[in-house]
Amino acid sequence: MSASDDAAALCTVRDLVRWGASRFAEAGLHFGHGTDNALDEAYALVLHALHLPFDLPALYLEAAVTARERDAVLRLLRLRVSSRKPAAYLLGRIRFAGLDFEIDERVLIPRSPIGELIERGYAPWLRQPPARVLDLCAGSGCIGIATAAVFEDAEVDLAEIDAGALAVCRRNIERHGLGDRVRAIRSDVYEGLGDARYDLIVANPPYVPEAEWRALAPEYRHEPRRALAAGEDGMDVVARILDGARERLASGGLLICEVGGSVDAFAARWPRLPVTWIEFERGGDGVFVISREDLESAHARG
The missing domain is CATH 1.10.8 (Helicase, Ruva Protein; domain 3)
Structure with missing residues (x-):
């Protein structure tokens, strides 16, 4: 035939x-x-x-x-x-945390287990709705925008270094009609945010070790390298997030950060940091939560 x-x-x-x-x-x-x-x-x-x-x-x-x-x-x-x-x-689109997002090859494809956490209002970690939220390394803006959809009074900043990704963020803000509460800011981690403080910082930064990135399947090569690879152990950007989190979190504030399959590398760098690893019902792992107060205590201990 x-x-x-x-x-x-x-x-x-x-x-x-x-x-x-x-x-x-x-x-x-x-x-x-x-x-x-x-x-x-x-x-x-x-x-x-x-x-x-x-x-x-x-x-x-x-x-x-x-x-x-x-x-x-x-x-x-x-x-x-x-x-x-x-x-x-x-x-050209994907569904995340119950919402549709526009995407292209300027941004990572949304697939974080943090989506499940958003759908349950970050329970049991958040005790009250946050007034200000920061989505670090925002990419398409999916995490911050979905969070804004859950917390209807929250102001949300989407921090992203890449100009192309920021354009995608802005399209998604407009798509969901959230321009009055959500803004996309060009920022290299915290550099670009002024002196803002947040009740909740959520980050899905690059965390793939360079050697591991080079061995990924061809599908991953269509995603921005800077959104995946982050130094020899994958922890370069995570380190910057942790270093500045104490100054950026309000009293009682939380940092939630994904490190995916690089949990061992994280533990090797910060063996005594009192993080809690979140469990997910629908699969996925490598997401930790830590409070501003625990970050302060860990810093004081050295």
């Missing part, structure tokens, strides 16, 4: 999803940017190409597609294989 005959045999939405998943598995693609398997990735791309919602009732998976629709789907599925771009970049 020729390639064209093969394509012509794909008649329904379900056929296209199955075909895409098979091609993805055959090509050895990597999944870790919003999906974790070939079927889910193919499903997302097929529905996007057909202009259908992700919560499509199962009945419509048996719907026949036109020749034009089939061609559009196959172009997108083949692009996923040939480019090795994660599906989220091909779609």
Whole structure:
């Protein structure tokens, strides 16, 4: 059977999803940017190409597609294989903490387990709604914007060093109608924030060791290197966040920071820092919380 005959045999939405998943598995693609398997990735791309919602009732998976629709789907599925771009970049958007965000290759694809924490209002760590929140290394702005959506009276700063990422932040602020409470600021960690203090600082900084970054699957090479790699042990930016957090947190304030798979590197640098590692119901790890007071005590002990 020729390639064209093969394509012509794909008649329904379900056929296209199955075909895409098979091609993805055959090509050895990597999944870790919003999906974790070939079927889910193919499903997302097929529905996007057909202009259908992700919560499509199962009945419509048996719907026949036109020749034009089939061609559009196959172009997108083949692009996923040939480019090795994660599906989220091909779609130009992703859902995080219950909200849709625009993204492109100027920002990291949102996938932090902090999203689960946001959805539960940072319970049990926050005892009262924060008045001021800082999203450090904001990227697309997803963490800060989703936090602002939960705490409707909070003022939120999105701090980001990269001008391209700031442009994406601003689009997402506008998308969610939060321009009166959320602002994007060009800032190298805290340098650019003036003397502002915050009740909550949330950070998803780069934390991948250089050697590990060089060994990542090709999909990760489409993400900004500076959003992933951070020195020999991955802790260069985390160190700056910790060093300045005491001065930036208000009394009773909290720092929540993700270090992902670099927990051992974190523990090697700060073996006596009294952080608490957060457990997540939906998977993910490597996120710690520490209060301003505990940071002060640790600093006093040296």
